[in-house]
Amino acid sequence: MRIIFLSDIGTAILDVFAWVCFHLGIGYWCSRLPISNFDPQESKYQTKSWEKDGEIYEKIFHVRAWKKLIPSGARVYAGAFEIKNLPSYNFDYVERWLKESCRAEYCHWVMMLPGLLFFFWNSVEVAWWMVAYAVANNLVPIIMQRYNRPRVRRLLAQIEKKSHRRMEPVIKLDKQEAFAHSYQ
Incomplete structure (x- = not known):
């Protein structure tokens, strides 16, 4: 499938340049998409039963031990x-x-996705290493999101529950006052 033939050094330079462009370009594009495009209630963002509320990632990958070491891409944009x-x-x-x-x-x-493009200018073996890099480099942040999202959902539910508790006495007071005033 290789259609572009460069020297080994030329190919390596192209590989590095391509990855930098892909990462920065896709990151920038995604950062500019409307937030309304991302609904946490969509099934693709819901925690699956096999994920056990994200704990599978802690059990297999020990996410808590390394997640703080991963840099944030938001600083770039x-x-x-x-x-x-x-x-x-x-x-x-x-x-x-x-x-x-x-x-x-x-x-x-x-x-x-761009990992597949590396077959155009790399040997098959190197192109598969580029695909492996794409998966490994991006699977780590995906695992972090899949691990954190159920925890944040629980936090959101707690915040919502506490805010309703605080509002409940005010609502009862307002109903009592309304009832009392309706008979005067």
Whole structure:
């Protein structure tokens, strides 16, 4: 399938240049997609039963041990939402984090696709190494998103539950007042 023939050094330079362009280009493109495109309720972003609320990733890959070492791509793109940490427990912020987690997962799935293009200018063996690189380099952040998302969903449910508890007495008071005023 190879159609472009370069020297070994030329091919290596093209490989590095291509990966940099693919990563930065796809990352930029994904960061500019409307957040409304990423619905955490879509089945592809839902935790599957075999994932055991994300704990399968801890059991197999020990995510907690290394996830803090993975750099955030959001630093590269101006205005991109940072999902490395959760600095606020505000409901709207956590809900946005959940959507951004879906965006990050989508972006890393898309970043694997260009691996197949390396067959055009590499030997078959090297091209398969490029595909392996694409999978390994992007599977790590995907695993992190799949691990974190159920935990953030639980946090969001707790925040929502607490906010309803705080509002409940106010609502009861308002109903009592309305009832009392209706008979005066």
